[in-house]
Amino acid sequence: MKAVVVNEGGALSIQNIEMPKITSPDQILVKVAYCGLCGSDIPRIFHHGAHFYPITLGHEFSGTVVDTGHGVTEFDNGDLICCVPLLPCFKCDECQKHYYSLCKNYTFVGSRIAGGFAEYIVLDKKNAFKLPKGISPLEGAFFEPMTVGMHALLLADGCEGKNVVIVGGGTIGLLAMQCAKAMGAKSVAVIDINQQRLDLAKKLGADAVYHSQKLSSEAIHQALSSSRFDQVVLETAGSPVTVNLSIEIAGPRAKIALVGTLHHDITLPEKTFGLILRKELQILGSWMNYSAPWPGKEWQLVSQYFIDGKIKLDELIAGMGDFDSFIKQVTALNGRPMNGKILLNCM
Template identity: 30%
Template sequence: MKSLRLYGKEDLRYEEADKPQLEKENDVIIKVKAVGICGSDLSRYKKLGPYVEGMVWGHEFSGEVVEVGPKVSHVKLGDRVAGAPCFTCEDLAVPEVCYYCQKAEFARCENLTVIGARHGGAYAEFIRLPEKNCVQIPDNVDYESAAMIEPSAVVVHGYYHTNITAGDTVVIVGCGNMGLLSVKFAQIFGATTIIAVDIAEDALTMAKATGATHVINSAKENALEAIDTLTGGLMADIVVEAAGSPITSAQVFAYAKKGGGVVFLGIPYADVMVERFYFEKIVRSELTVWGAWNCVSAPFPGKEWLTIMSLLKNRQLELKSMITHRLSLEQGPEIFETVSHKKPEDNFGKIMFFPEK
């Protein structure tokens, strides 16, 4: 089958791979219809390299069920599904189920891994998953939107940690795909003031189109002063760090109001040095800080997935407008190289591959 395989940093190859076969009685083979690039894919491509050399990559996808194991009972041939990409203790050959899986806190599993890391991923024509990882797509939800349920679930998982309330003011730092999804879900959770912060004008334009009520270019103005002005000195109820920058990961503590909180979605991949001014905000403002990891909860894969699917089905959530590039797998190595060395004038939203293209 056609696939994208990661061999090393900036070494992504379009080549043939073995089509996955049924191995366990609850396995499902899915024909991949749409699969998106995640920000973590870009970091692994440019900075970290693969977990396993030559692994078929990718984890944000949707597709059609084409084979099922003999013990599969909840999905059938022809079903349209989104794939929850996480494997926990139940799926892995571990001698003992970890403490967190015993508590059904699957995002905290000691052995948590995702497809494309140590198991074949979705940048391919076909993928194998356990039946429980398959979330059925309603007839009125298209494959492109369904492929974006996973990153949406990451954002919702983060918001579920917080105490966000209708009428809140939310500041979102970083307007890449995770930041734009954070804007969308801040609206859904009822925030009335949504302030987006970034250093790129095109990203801020997309944030405004997505639903941000105010945008701040922190390369051109002092974000702290601008937020202070916009909120009448109160600052934000909730701050979302979605940039994954060592700089903004320290600054966000100053953007929250007293008694507010900060939720971290971004991963800096570097040391975060917090100046006294910012650190003291945690103490003096009595902030709550939430770390949010992954996209699953209990019952697996969690209410995040069911919530997003329901929002899509009822047309309360629109995701396709975030897609700026629709490509074949063959174009994968080129687009990863381009995005990793993008110019300031380049505009990349969600990039979606179509293995059949």
Template identity: 60%
Template sequence: MKSVVIHAEGDVRVEERPVPQLQADDDVLVKVVSSGLCGSDIPRIFAQGAHYYPITLGHEFSGYVESYGTGVTDMQPGDAVACVPLLPCFHCPQCERGYFSLCKQYQFVGSRSEGGNAEYVVVKRANLFRLPSDMPIEDGALIEPITVGLHAFHLAQGCEGKNVIIVGAGTIGLLALQCARELGARSVTAIDINPQKLELAKALGATYTCNSREMTAADIQNALSDVQFEQLILETAGTPQTVSLAIDIAGPRAQLALVGTLHHDLTLQARTFGLILRKELTLLGSWMNYSAPWPGEEWETAARLLSEKRLQLSPLIAHRGDAESFAEAVKALNGAPMQGKILLQLS
């Protein structure tokens, strides 16, 4: 089978490898159809962030069940599935409370074990989510990133009736924007420094857009004066500047969900920290995308929105191609952020 393999920092190769074999009763062999590159994969490829070499990455994938171990009783060959990449222990105090994202004894497909950037992959039954029959199989590769924003909504007790503000109009942010629109948000605002991304946000249903390169925090607050209350802000860019900006622009008693992962130290000015107190903000750390019962309502909601064709995915995709073109697109990043989703299409 073809596999896109990382051998060292920046060393991306397409190789022929044996089809993996079932080893345990709860193993499932999946024939991969589509697999997406995640922003978290970039440091694994270019910044020595991989747990081991060589490794096949890929935790955002969909495909069809090929075969399974004797302990799997609820699947059939040909079932359409998407990867649920986290494998918690299910037994620790966090897991027993349904806090699966907080398990400290977890495994993770495409990071701590082989992933879906290959024609076939073996995963545990718990790592698969059955897709609705009326959903295009390729769309299943986007379920995992959709659930990231939905998990933040879950932690915030929903977005219905709230004025949702997305700071960072990348793939995660624009998927969250569309979900908020479809799940009853009163308004949805996108904030970014890229005018093309803001135009796309408008096309995807944003009520307001703000260019934070051209507008100060005060300018943005003034522009959003009509939606200053009942705010739910999702910071998805993961930079010190955007975290500080989110605090600056937040309205009274806003909820601020921190979704983006920081790769640089964050130092808050005393004034900025004071705003958290003086505006009585609620800060929510949002880590991964799971809740009880496993894998969580986030996955059911994402599947429903996709099967009902309420989310636009095509405008978010920058590249879709076979193993060779996927590998070239990945190498061309050279460690820079993606400007749209890069997808591996296998069959």
């Protein structure tokens, strides 16, 4: 079969490798449909961030079950699934409390083991989520990034009737924005430094957008004054600047969920730290996207939102193509962040 292989130094190649085989009764063989490039894959490709090389990445994918181990009763051949990349141990104290994202004995598809940038993949049955009828393979490839924002919103006790502020209008942020709207948020605002992203946020349903290079944090804070109560702020950009900004623009007793991963040290000015105390803010760390019952409420809610037609994806796709086209698009990034989702099409 074909697979995209990443070598040390950022070189990607298409290789013909042996098709994987089921070796355990609890495994399934999946024909991959679509697999998206995650922002976390970029340092794995370009910045020596993978656990080992060579490696086939890819954890945001959908596909069709084509074979099952004799212990699998949950799936049949022909079932459409999406990947649930985390495989916790289900035995440690964290897992026993259903804190699956915090498991210390986990493995992860497309990071610690081979992923979905290939024509076929073998998965443990717990790494698959059966997609309900009416959900397309392309929608299935967006379940994993969508549930990241959903997890943060659930940690903040939901957002129905609340005012949501998304700091960072990338793919994760704009998917989270649509989830917040679907969950019944009273208002949703998006903050970014990219006017293109802000225009797209408005097109996808944002009630307000703010350009944080053209407006000071104080100006944004004032603009949000009418929606300052019952506020949930999601920081999705993963930058020291945006973490500071999230604190500065938050309303009284707001919940700030930190979703983006930092790649640089952060320093909080004394005045900004004081705002956490003076506004009695709640700072929530959000890691991955899992809860009970496995894989979690996040995945069930995303299913419903797709079925209800509440999520728009077309505008979020920057590029999609076969193996050759995909490698060209990824290589062209040269380590820079994506402006939209890049997907491998194996259909």
